[in-house]
Amino acid sequence: MNRLLTDIFDMGSKLHGILQGQNKIPMPDLSDKAISHLVTEEDKADRARFYNVTDAAPDIRVEKKTRLPFLDIIDAKFPSPIQTPFDENNEVYIRHFKLRNKPAGGPTVIMINGWYVNTYAYFDWWCWRFAAWGMSSVLIDIPYHIRRVPNGSYDGQLLIIPDTNWSLLSFKQTFQDVQALANWLKEQGVPKIGAFGVSFGALLSGLYVCNAQNADFAIMGMPPMDTVDVLKRSGMAKDLEEKEAAGETTMLTDPCVPALFNMSMMTPNVPLNNIFIAAGELDHLVTPESVRDAADHWGGLPWLKFYPTGHINTFALNLKFIEDVRKFIKKEIKP
Secondary structure, eight states: OHHHHHHHHHHHHHHHHHHHHHTOOOOOOOTTOOOTTTSOHHHHHOHHHHHOOOOOOOOOEEEEEEEOSSEEEEEEEEEOSSOOSOGGGGEEEEEEEEESSSGGGSSEEEEEOOTTOOSOTTHHHHHHHHHHTTOEEEEEOOTTSGGGOOTTOOTTTTTSOSOHHHHHHHHHHHHHHHHHHHHHHHHTTOSOEEEEEETHHHHHHHHHHHHOSSOOEEEEESOOSSHHHHHHHSTTHHHHHHHHHTTOOOTTTOTHHHHHHOGGGOOOSSOGGGEEEEEETTOSSSOHHHHHHHHHHHTOOTEEEEESOOTTTTTTTOHHHHHHHHHHIIIIIOO
């Protein structure tokens, strides 16, 4: 039954991808977009330089505030620390679910959406759940998604492409955007800050707690611990392999990529008991073996949870996942 449900979810995901592809907007011409000054060879050779830890906080401008009985929902924005060739992508939009009965809103989760996501659905559902558990949260639009989509493209189209440097820039900008937001939350007096994401969002959450100095915990669903291995299994694999066959170095073979993006080669900057990971035993994209290997490299994770699920149904309609996160929050974060 578990395998049947997993196959149904996976098939639904494939059909969605096919239907989305039928209406796909052609890739914008990027040949005139200069980014060499934003991702240098020195950046690529040095992980600390690439992620560039700083305590600089942005000037966040509130656009709308909705006052509810126990929390405020605040829509705001700030300039991205990295200015890309697309103006639409250079403004970071957030939606802050801030509890009023705790100083500075209490422990706060930064919600990092996934690749190709074009709505807050699912993530704002978690924001309400965190509020019920006594925590504030902040939705952040990652580069090229939701309110940051350049004209002539669609959500996520420009996040990761076969061009290595362009994709590296997306990771670098996402890290800096989240770091700026976390620095601002710290300035407001928030006592604990965490990151939440599933799939690609989990990868970004994990990379954040492995490289930033202002995070306290992370909640990750199906995190790609070995990014290169996941790329080989992804829908982009064919394009990358064709470029490799033509003699071009891609993210599959570029020696800088594993050191920058494989969490299996990093060490978290937060206590191991403050990391929650959910993984699927039937996941063919993020294999359970890759998650176990990374957890072993880290020294073992008390909150590593495996479910009889695939990549999608590890988080979709998985009530055990929700309950395990609640137990983690109650025991380790203590809101």
